[in-house]
Amino acid sequence: MTLTSPDLAADAQVRADDRAHVFHSWSAQALIDPLPVAGGEGATFWDHAGNGYLDFSSQLVNLNLGHQHPDLIAAIQRQAGELATIQPAMANGTRGELARLISEVAPEGFSKVFFTNGGADANENAVRMARLVTGKRKVLAMYRSYHGNTSTAITLTGDPRRWANEPADASVVHFFGPYVYRSAFHASSEEEETARALQHLEQTIILEGASTIGAIILETVVGTNGVLVPPPGYLPGVRALCDKYGIVYIADEVMVGFGRIGEWFAIDAFDVAPDLITFAKGVNSGYVPLGGVVISDAIASHFDTVTFPGGLTYSGHPLACAPGIATFEVFRRDGILERVRDLGERVVGPRLHEMAEKHPSVGEVRGRGLFWAIELVRDRETREPLVPFNAAGADAAPMAAFAAACKKAGLWPFTHFNRVHVAPPLVISEADLVRGLDIIDEALAVADEAAAA
Missing domain, CATH: 3.90.1150.10 (Aspartate Aminotransferase, domain 1)
Incomplete structure (x- = not known):
């Protein structure tokens, strides 16, 4: 120092x-x-x-x-000397390499990455994908959550930062997630909390109408709102409910992805695979703004012949992707x-x-x-x-x-x-x-x- x-x-x-x-x-x-x-x-x-x-x-x-970090700084410097920027409609080696590296550590069946400028627009676009694929607009999110400050992302957010921004996206419904220490379900054990939280979520789905719900978005480990590690069985239970009712499961890994809990993606610790994974922050330690959505093959294939109606001028910016590649190198070497x-x-x-x-x-x-x-x-x-x-x-x-x-x-x-x-x-x-x-x-x-x- x-x-x-x-x-x-x-x-x-x-x-x-x-x-x-x-x-x-x-x-x-x-x-x-x-x-x-x-x-x-x-x-x-x-x-x-x-x-x-x-x-x-x-x-x-x-x-x-x-x-x-010297490796990340050097990667940015090299990239700036080779190609400082290129629009997202063109192919770029740095962008493509990072997308491949991310897909290789994602669950099996995740081959595509849509790059954004950060976590909020990653969540925004993940919700957009879910709505387009399912044809259903409503999204469920936890009260104890933060998903970003763009229009839909701040509505998804459950904490008080949402309040002053309302109304925004009227198609969001909040529910209680598991929190054993302050259980909303009067649970006395992790097992009870899991069972009762899943029962509450299923009742929310039924009462809101499964035919209207396109996605459920969850922080795999709730971040700013408590570092709430899901009790055993909860995330697989959410996966089962999504499968049962035809709902897309979005895992918000903006804060906990890329090593924060000792996994590439936190979902790896809970034996579950979502349909979409959002990321940002740790992918390149924020040296240059970068986020994205890792897309399951089933959802990505929907857009093979159907246009995805979204994009960003700086999507997959080479100066942001270069330290992302270096991040993989450092993680593995060290x-x-x-x-x-x-x-x-x-x-x-x-x-x-x-x-x-x-x-x-x-x-x-x-x-x-x-x-x-x-x-x-x-x-x-x-x-x-x-x-x-x-x-x-x-x-x-x-x-x-x-x-x-x-x-x-x-x-x-x-x-x-x-x-x-x-x-x-x-x-x-x-x-x-x-x-x-x-x-x-x-x-x-x-x-x-x-x-x-």
Whole structure:
């Protein structure tokens, strides 16, 4: 890691330009103070004041191979020297190679890839494909979910970011997915949760009308809304319901694809194959915007002689696909999937469970690979969240204080509502991983105090 020397003049200039001219997403513009970032390397980034931070959120859970990975940077540089851009209607070797590599690690019977610019438009186009193939418009999605900020994707989203964007796509219906810790079905075990959640989903299908439902979209492991790992049997049960009622199963792997839980695609861990898989983020660590849809042969064949009515100017952009190819090379050379599984099982899981025993504010820890959540509560018996659902301002103060303690100690955390997520770059050293977990352990004392107040 090479921290830059403090440069307060640069800090001031970046702040001034940002505040005067940059309009930030998901923000009240006058109420934010974005950190001016000077650089990054591996699992660390730093500001212009010389402060370094362990990146325990991988930015937006996209920086799977870390900041400034030399192989990804070199791939972009080589591609820029050969061919900087070409329109998607033409064939390009870099685009075609990445599509082949992706299809080779997808489930059997997935041969085609439609490239997009990110995860939201990947989900948007997957829904479009499902509607065109089935002739049915309605889509079911979970309440605890995030699928993007384009028109249909934000409607699919179940979390509060949807509210201010309504109405958008009126053909979306939400349902409750499994969440054993806060079961909507009064389940007392994973087995009960699976059975009752599937019964609820089937009743939703029946009452909404199977003849009207084109697709069900699920995050394979729910991301921002809780790192909810599906209980055994749930995803195969969804697959069975889709088969029974003629519904397309879309797996949203934008956040958990490409190694986050130690698999190429998270569905590989649950013995299930969907009909469409959406991806983005980890495919090239976000070095250049890229996403896409991996399409089953059955759906792809529908468009052999029927035009697909969609496209993007930058679909399969060579500068984005080149670091995607390099990502495959790095994963295989460095055993990334294996190390993620190892670190999750040997280091992260045991340490978080120790924290759960130690800190009264920890209600539950859950996760897999390098993707975990610590759910903070005021009372373990009642499971009252440390802060209310969708808390803001003074209501969110305990989580803000916890995050501030982490940052002061040199760690940039991922917090959402009453949870802290552990999602560092997959290339993080074991020493840095342990150091980051130590910081979280110490910062939980702040949550303990808030819970006791």
